[in-house]
Amino acid sequence: MLSEPTYLAARIVAPALAVHFAQHWAEVARLGSGIQPAPPTATLLEALIDVAFWASLRREEGRPPRISLALLDPTAASQPLLFSHRLRLTPQVLSKLAPAVEHPGIHLGVGYDEEGLYIWGTASQVPPVCFVLEVVEPGLLVVKHRRADGFGKFSNVAVLRGDQIRIVDEETQGLADYxxxxxxxxxxxxxxxxxxxxxxxxxxxxxxxxxxxxxxxxxxxxxxxxxxxxxxxxxxxxxxxxxxxxxxxxxxxxxxxxxxxxxxxxxxxxxxxxxxxxxxxxxxxxxxxxxxxxxxxxxxxxxxxxxxxxxxxxxxxxxxxxxxxxxxxxxxxxxxxxxxxxxxxxxxxxxxxxxxxxxxxxxxxxxxxxxxxxxxxxxx
The missing domain is CATH 3.40.1700.10 (DNA integrity scanning protein, DisA, N-terminal domain)
Structure with a gap:
């Protein structure tokens, strides 16, 4: 069971993110781009963002965590590294694991079941439109997904900095009225x-x-x-x-x-x-x-x-x-x-x-x- 999130920005932004990933998932599935993780629900996204935000405020040996979380089943990842047992997704666990996954391109794999969110291992390659959440610095989170063509960096979807929410306008670049x-x-x-x-x-x-x-x-x-x-x-x-x-x-x-x-x-x-x-x-x-x-x-x-x-x-x-x-x-x-x-x-x-x-x-x-x-x- 998912615990009750307490980060208000997560609750506000989660429905819009769920719609975004559902739309992109439908496009990629229509074009036949291999195995795709199912689009996440707003409830799951809210819970994941909440845990990541509170983890970003912690310190391990005096250093804040820099983590990338990928929400997908290990079967959808390419050559995943699997832990022998699942780890519950909590701010404490994330801060403890952060030093091992700070290298760019490594994501902590996050799955979910009836008991809630858990960490199953790491992945260096994730499919297009897989929900990725990066902890950049204390209080700063970036929601993104891999580009469908695999070129360059990931495409950013939203940036959360404390109580500030910025969702990327990928259609008109914020210039619909101009x-x-x-x-x-x-x-x-x-x-x-x-x-x-x-x-x-x-x-x-x-x-x-x-x-x-x-x-x-x-x-x-x-x-x-x-x-x-x-x-x-x-x-x-x-x-x-x-x-x-x-x-x-x-x-x-x-x-x-x-x-x-x-x-x-x-x-x-x-x-x-x-x-x-x-x-x-x-x-x-x-x-x-x-x-x-x-x-x-x-x-x-x-x-x-x-x-x-x-x-x-x-x-x-x-x-x-x-x-x-x-x-x-x-x-x-x-x-x-x-x-x-x-x-x-x-x-x-x-x-x-x-x-x-x-x-x-x-x-x-x-x-x-x-x-x-x-x-x-x-x-x-």
Missing amino acids: PTLQASLPAIPCRASEPGSVTVDVLLELARAMRAHGRGGLLLLVPPGSAAWRTSIVAPLGYPLAPAYNSIAALLASPDRTHRDWQQNLLDAIEIVGGFTAVDGATVLTRHYELLAFGAKVTRRAESTPVEQLVVTEPVIGRSAALVHPAKNGGTRHLAAAQFVHDQHEAVALVASQDGNFTVFSWSENMQLVHAHRIDVLLL
Whole structure:
């Protein structure tokens, strides 16, 4: 029997999560993607989130737990590690097991029966649309599932931070009421692709690579074959490349995208570019993902005016667009990104903050404003 949950956010978010996973489960089952765990009920999800939240507040030898929980039967996992007997799912048990499963890609397998939730072992491979709950830090939980095509990271569904709940809007990216803003965004997918297809969400993977080093960074995507962006950069360039580093572009042009080596090589190339963003200054990339320079200093174009206002959005259900002054949207990197896009309408700027926030800046032609779209909810 499931114990009565006491984490209110779990009770609030569980019904919406149950609907989400049921819808995706039906899609994957229709397309025939092998064995899939049955979609979980709201009651089960509430109980699991409740235990994980209280476990996140505990410490084992002075360290908070970092755990990933996968709700599935061991028969649905690939080469699972099975415990000789089941362990009851409690905050104490999770905190005790956490040191053994902190390595990325390892999930504690959680099952359930008439007696409640239990831990049966670990899994490194889980099927698409399997409910995964990650304990990131004390009070911070992320609900996600593996992408159907198996490429890149998991797709985030919701983020819970204490009493704050953010559910990813994978259909309209939080812009249902703002079609002009939605049209101004570059391709930032929220929704996992269908089984059997291989999509390359390079922009999202670049964002993750930039965020991973934790130093903050600024990446400028400029039109290929144009030098207009140089009017917004202090001369001379800090670290220009000759020739441009084009590994990402070359891999994207490859006719064969199905083999695992291609996927890993592309991720490796993205990681290399993301690493350069840790250097002070801006990293400059063409829209075809050719690396031109790094360590560049952004400046206002001679004939331009300072940015006075921008519109801020987030791919979260229920959030509205807000008009703010650039100084209230972030620090110097955010100001530089907003000014660069204000002066270079064909460019896109990506900003990673040291605190984990991530913003994509683009130009809205219809509103004649810089559009700042916060996507950190997709990257946790």
